[in-house]
Amino acid sequence: MRFLVAGGAGFMGSNLVRYLISAHEDAEVLVYDKLTYAGRLENLRGLEGDPRFRFERGDICDGEQLCRVISSYRPDVIVNLAAETHVDRSIRDPEPFIRTNVVGTFALLEAARKLDVPLLIHVSTDEVYGDIGDGPPSAEDSPFKPSSPYSASKAAGDLLCQAYWRTYRLPVRIVRPSNNYGPYQYPEKLIPRVILRAVHNLPIPIYGSGRQVRDWLHVEDFCRALDVVMKRGSNGEAYNVPGFNERTNLEVVEAILDILDKPRSLIRFVADRPGHDTRYAMKGDKILALGWRPQVPWLEGLRRTVQWYLENEWWWRPLLSDSFFSSDIPWG
Ligand SMILES: NC(=O)c1ccc[n+]([C@@H]2O[C@H](COP(=O)([O-])OP(=O)(O)OC[C@H]3O[C@@H](n4cnc5c(N)ncnc54)[C@H](O)[C@@H]3O)[C@@H](O)[C@H]2O)c1
Known part of the structure; x- marks a missing residue:
């Protein structure tokens, strides 16, 4: 094939x-x-x-x-x-x-x-x-x-x-x-960005109230x-x-801080992104009918992802520019 x-x-x-x-x-x-x-x-x-x-x-x-x-x-x-x-x-x-x-x-x-x-x-x-x-x-x-x-x-x-x-x-x-x-996600995206900023004890900016819901x-x-x-x-x-796993952005950030044993005081709320969607969620009847089910539980998947970033500095270190350390834009 x-x-x-x-x-x-x-x-x-x-x-x-x-x-x-x-x-x-x-x-x-x-x-x-x-x-x-x-x-x-x-x-x-x-x-x-x-x-x-x-x-x-x-x-x-x-x-x-x-x-x-x-x-x-x-x-x-x-x-x-x-x-x-x-x-x-x-x-x-x-x-x-x-x-x-x-x-x-x-x-x-x-x-x-x-x-x-x-x-x-x-x-x-x-x-x-x-x-x-x-x-x-x-x-x-x-x-x-x-x-x-x-x-x-x-x-x-x-x-x-x-x-x-x-x-x-x-x-x-x-x-x-x-x-x-999961692994190999570019650190402009929410989860790797939060992991790497937390690892460096940098403030973690969150758009608006952090109540936006995404399905992971x-x-x-x-x-x-x-x-x-x-x-x-x-x-x-x-x-x-779908992942059948709806979480607010704030919940995601807090879960990562907990896994890394970092204080929630790193969180900073900043002005919201223009046109920011409050929630995405999907029905999955058609793919479920084909016999597929998600198999990786959220916290296990998140722990494994955090672990991957901790073990693979060779991969992310060259991607961290000066703006990564100075920027207060939540991701990107
Ligand atoms: N990451 C997510 O959470 C997510 C969720 C839903 C859908 N998607 C979709 O899944 C796909 C993959 O997303 P991802 O997160 O892996 O993206 P990514 O940004 O990590 O990777 C995109 C890849 O496409 C390549 N690329 C960009 N422009 C190209 C071009 N003109 N010709 C050939 N290659 C080009 C890039 O070099 C890169 O390797 C995208 O279509 C995205 O819209 C992503």
Whole structure:
């Protein structure tokens, strides 16, 4: 089974590559990645010598290169995780988000269509549903109401995938995971950022009241969900992947401080992010019907994640700039 993992040098992509190689004896994986600031070969360390693993540097917006790589590699499945992913960056500078998440998804769909790729799995997000406040969790057919340039660009990519199924019968499946956490996550994101600031005894800024609710899913559970969608899902369908684990940002920060035995007095409340969504949560009936369940309990997953960062300073030390130590922006 040949996989092409676009964005495989990022957080979820690198975890997925390791998962595919260990879970599928016959898996061969080619990572296609632009290596932006968030994509790092360090995330794939240890795989270089594996004959089942290959890396090609490339941009998903580059249709010609994509077609060349797909024609020569002939993947059975393409998984698209290539994206700009940081909400705060999208507010400061939306252009790269539109380019990669919209135009790049389009280029990938076109390449898959021209070259008759047997299956494309596109990774979308729970953020496409927007802020649900006190309302019921979003189902796959709930309306899209994205709030940030990031989530709007992800919604556009998701809709293009749906259109390519409807119009061309391109064999595409969409997964919409909730917030992932685990090893190799870039320290601009909430959990690694809080861990590393706490390790350095730095103040931990929290947006607004910290009462915003997110649903947390361990990245290993995401990898298993994607595998289940690949094996038992249907073309043209979208699958929510919830963690069934809603937590306020404040709860997340406090849990990390407790694990590290650091005082809660490190917490600082700062002005809220513009357009900040108060809550995301999703129903998971469709993926549950395929037999998937999250397996990593929240506190165990969080402890393991904290431990990974404590043991892998080689990985994060080069990423900490002066602004990491001085900035009072919550993440990024
Ligand atoms: N992390 C989460 O909590 C979460 C939750 C839901 C959905 N998602 C989605 O999952 C996917 C992966 O997220 P992540 O957290 O691993 O992201 P990440 O930022 O860690 O990694 C993104 C990867 O994509 C690569 N990339 C960016 N632009 C590219 C381009 N034009 N061409 C080729 N490669 C490019 C980067 O180099 C990087 O390796 C994204 O689509 C994201 O929207 C993430």
